[in-house]
Amino acid sequence: MFIGILCALGAGLLWGLVFIAPLLLGDYPGLVLSFARYIAFGLIALVPALFDWRRIVALRRADWIAALKLALVGNLLYYAALATGIQLADAPLPTMLIGTLPVVISVCANLLPGHPSETVAWRSLALPLLIIAAGLMLVNGSELAHMKQMPHLPHGSGAGRTPADYALGCAITLGAVAAWTWYPIMNGRHLKAHPNLASSTWATAQGLATLPLALLGFAGYGLFSHVSGGAYAFPLGPRPQLFIGIMLVIGLLASWLGTLLWNQASQRLPTSLAGQLIVFETLAALLYAFILRGSMPPPQVLTGVLLLCLGVLLGVHVFQRTRLRAASAA
Template sequence: MLIGVLCALGAGLLWGLVFVVPLMLGDYPGMVLSFGRYVAFGLIALLPAWLDRKRMRALSRADWRRALKLALIGNLLYYAMLASAIQMAGSPLPTMLIGTLPVAIAVFSNWSPGHPSESVAWSRLAPSLLIILTGLLLVNASELDAFRQAGGQRSLADYVVGCLLAAGGVAAWTWYPVMNARHLKANPHIHSVTWATAQGLVTLPLALLGLFGYGAYASIGQTGFDFPLGPQPLRFVGLMLLVGLTASWLGTLLWNQASQRLPTSLAGQLIVFETLFALLYAFILRGALPGAAIAGGIVLLCAGVLLGVRAFRHQLH
């Protein structure tokens, strides 16, 4: 259990990076950032795929079909919506909407568990979820107030569309970890490294197709984007390789380990680490400290996670 929690912590630390990249590349469309990240992920996966070729060949057609579906929904679709949401509504609020994932995944996986051992009594699960939700509401209220006071930096329409895109990201990534965990637990012979690499490989052709499809659209629609590398090519390539290696390949590897070791309802709550690190990086980028409401929300998020781990500890023993 401890190893599983630490792996989830490590995945959250790495995944938090993807929330600040759209701010560092604000003149790049969200779709380009999504396709660029996953082209990098696929290219990086080629080396471990060669080194792990014996186990890669052992994967069945059903495994590859599942990996393809997970890559399409949990990788490309999710990050395209997230990156676009951050650019339209700023970083913290979409971050916190995505931050409802711990509650959404825990409820979904507990309501429809893949195995009876995956579920826990609602009376034991509810307190941690309520505390996490309260923490999220605190931060959301604070960020909405900051948006209103900023006045004129973004239109209300952009803000609303950004929030809707973030909600779509929540739906995509509520589905992803539950289905990913169920496949790994149904196939315990699949190593977490092999499964992370497989998802990278199937992502590569999808990302390349999407990237060049966007290029064709950009040339016809005259979007003004300098396809394919944009106005900051070195920075773009460097950041895509960084998140492709850390957030995509290594983050997926760590999350696979957590998914194999922990009940999905508990693992879902631990995605709150991603939210906490994303907030940390966003405020570092701002050069500011969080206000009292956000600090209080963060404390509640941490308390909710600790209570959630405690709720499952007896069951796991």
């Protein structure tokens, strides 16, 4: 369990990087960032695939179908929906919705457990989840207040935004929440059903499965942009060197290495606990945001962070106690 928690922490720290890319590349459409990120992920995955080719070719047809589903929903659809939701509704509302993922995943995993051993009594799970939810509300509430006071960037401009834009952005971001609720649950179940499947092999397989989907999406966006006369300079945009560099960095660290670490965590931890540990991504994104701002978090944010950490620690204790009881009963 300790190794699994460390792996989840590492994945969260790396996944937090993806929230920086739209800030550094504010003049690039969200869909382009999603497709480019996963093209980079797929190209990077070709390298470990060469060294791991024996296990890659040994994967069954069912494994590749699962990898394609996970790549489509948990990679492309999630990040495209998140980026588009931020553009339509501005950053605060999507951030609040995405911040509920640790609670939503834990509840869904406990409602529909993949194995009886993953079920935890609601009375035991309620307190950690309530504390995590309170921490997320404090953190996101502070961010909402901060962003209302800040001037909008060109891509997140509130000028001309209508209530319909906000509603559509909310709906699309809920799609991102649904995608990333489904992904860790189904990914964890596939890994637990195939314990001999190496985490590195599975991360590489998802990268290989993502590559053709991302290439098709990127080409489709280019065609649409050409036909509609869009302003984006397809394919590499106005700052190609920075764009390529950031995409390669998050493709390697956030996508491939982050997926590898998360697979390790999924194999070692109950799904409900792993869902709570996605809170590390929220904390990492928050840390990186304040580093970019060059400012200290306000007291409300620090209080929320403390509540998030307390909720995670209580969740670890609950699942550890449940596992010890199950072992003693056996």
